[in-house]
Amino acid sequence: MTQSPPITNAATTTAEPGASLWHDAWLRLRKNRLAIFGGAALIVISLFCLIGPACSPYTYEQQDFSQYAKAPSTQHWFGTDKLGRDQMTRIMHGGRISLGVGICATLVSLTIGVLYGALAGFIGGKTDATLMRIVDILYALPFTVFVILLMVVFGRNIVLLFAAIGAVEWLTMARIVRGQILTLKKQEFIEAAIALGLRKRRIILRHLIPNALGPIIVYTTLTIPAVMLLEAFLSFLGLGVQPPMSSWGTMIKDGAELMEEFPWLLVIPAAFFSLTLFSLNFLGDGLRDALDVRTSKD
């Protein structure tokens, strides 16, 4: 009971191995089969997307008009699309974009959102009010218009797309973290840390944020799919990925139009997309249980 991780850490170099927050979490996570399955599936999908194209005899843009919308076969395992392009190769490339956008944009939003929220919540007072009003103002900007403006000013560019999405997605994260910090900072271990004269920076990074990890992780796993959908939406508006490049979102959108005639154009990318989202959710769920120090005490 007294083994609250922050306190162990604060006591620094205890010789016992396995006492660290991360090690404990790993032990707990390992027991969660769904989470392990999710993690494994994510790794397999990522490797498939990263290494796959190098092994494929086709490129994502190569059109073979004699192969107009062919069903899956030994030659094209996932079939071909309306322009005779190999769908498996396109899914691999699409996955790079979708996963790339999902992860990068989420990391951007995570970094900004957590630090910002923690700062606002911990310092409180006028600083808090100012910081949160800025968030409110940014919230009020219509998101799509904002991204479109960014695109118009900086030109269409996939890296910028990642950054742009991340830069707007952090707002909710900041609010959630601030709320968590506000409740945490009144708790005894923080009072103790303050009483010990620790610096603010150390309190925020070592004590407050690890204790708020649960909600952060849950929200992160929700952000990734949201960002992937957003990317699909922007690509549809002509602001995201440009043809012949594709992402899963655009492939699903195109496939949905022709689902009666050529169902594999919808089913296969949708299966990949759903599998990824499920895996992320399982993993996120597992991670929250593993990392949340308070639930683990029971």
Added chain:
Amino acid sequence: MKPLSLLLILTTLALVSGCGKREMRADAAIREQILLFGSKSEPQDLDPHVVQGVGEHNIISALMEGLVAEDPKTLNPVPGLAERWEISPDGKVYTFHIRANARWSNGDPVTADDFVKSYRRILTPSLGSLYSYMLHPMKNAKAFNEGKITDPAQLGVKSIDARTLELTLECPTSYLLHAMASHYTWWAVHMATVEKHGDPYKPGNKWTRPGSYVGNGPFVLTAWVPNSVISVRRNSNYWDAAAVRLNGVDFLPIESVDSEERSFRAGQLHRTEEVPNGKIDAYRKDNPQLLRIDDYLGNYYYRLNMTNSALKDKRVRLALNQALDRQAIVDTVTRGGQKPAFSFTPPETAGYTSRAQLKFDIEGAKKLLADAGHPDGKGLPPIEIHYNTSENHRAIAEAIQQMWKKNLGVDATLRNEEWKVYLDTQSGGTYMTSRAGWIADYPDPNAFLETFLSYSGNNRTGWNNPEFDRLIQAASCENDVNKRHELFQQAEALLLDELPLIPIYFYTRVYLLHPAVKNWHANYQDHHPFKHVYLEVPAK
């Protein structure tokens, strides 16, 4: 997740519609005699002197009529607002006699003076009509349009009396009546109304709003909700109102080809603008009675911006042309029986077929590009293909993008824009290559070639060739058919040598039509005068 939920919704919908017998909108509309017309894009405007597009034509043709109208089957000129006309023996003077009962929708009589004022309006330079050159066969029209003459009295149009209009031409023009029947530039506006809503000689006049709009056609404008619906209803003041069978038409702008097809299937439309390329085969097989593939006198092409430094070199433009496998595009991508285009004017247009023809020659194209200093596309910036939002246009652009890449090593990017923005971009010349379609306004090679006149508002490529202008002008005053065609041959050869365009295919009209739509006749312009159309429940 999204497709899953979509599937769920669709299943639920299917169940619901199966259980309860809710009448579909298309069926209710058949009873009410309201034609539900998929019109693709939100129109640019409904002012016949300002607009450019085919979609706008469909709507305006319900609201307005010319002195001459079209026969619904052959599109040959038949009496419209004018009950008869005389042509002078030298073919230069046309005298139109307007019907005594021809009225505007507000009850005012249609007078010869309305036409005189309207023609002055569209030719006034400050209005900036991009289509004003259609009236150039009229005496002094070109000079007035270019501001060389400022006195409108010198124009070859005058009213003899309230119901008699006299039109004097520069030279005899064989297609004049066809153009007057089919094209809105030759139709009149109610000037008193236009003046009431702003300066009639400046663009942006607000007279085209519902409630303000005054027309002289079989229908009146009753509602215009942007991106939702444009409704027209029966005009009781129309001279031939008794013959009109429809009670109205609802024009539904649905930009996405796929959504439009889905609406049709869900019983929300009687006629679609297009069919998704990928679905044509399925309709051919399963529902051939709904699919229409009509001949259509038009060319699907890409404009090349002549002011763009990368496209300045003729060899680059020719290489981009020769590297395209047009046969593969029509066979695999468009799939609607289109023909590959190796010239601008479609073959056999009023007996004219271009001698000059482009070809598909990858090796030749590579060599041209190398000669121009870009072996394997090196040093050439990516070619931006600009098109109006549509899945069908995108598929064609993607195919072309890949052909350039594979055959020439030239990269291309895609940019799509909504119809009004797309038109602005084209007129402003801020594009590299832009998708275009040209549908003949009358059956004559001139209808195609005159678009590339340096002063034509539909040129929009920055191409300016005095010799071409001279040939087309000479042809307009040539009475001998063979000599006239010879002039067109020279002009087209020049056009295909300079290449401010990439012809891709000759159109067919591929669309879906509800079997209840009657008196709808396939014709080369896809004009179906609404006055004759009606709806009838198909016999079981």
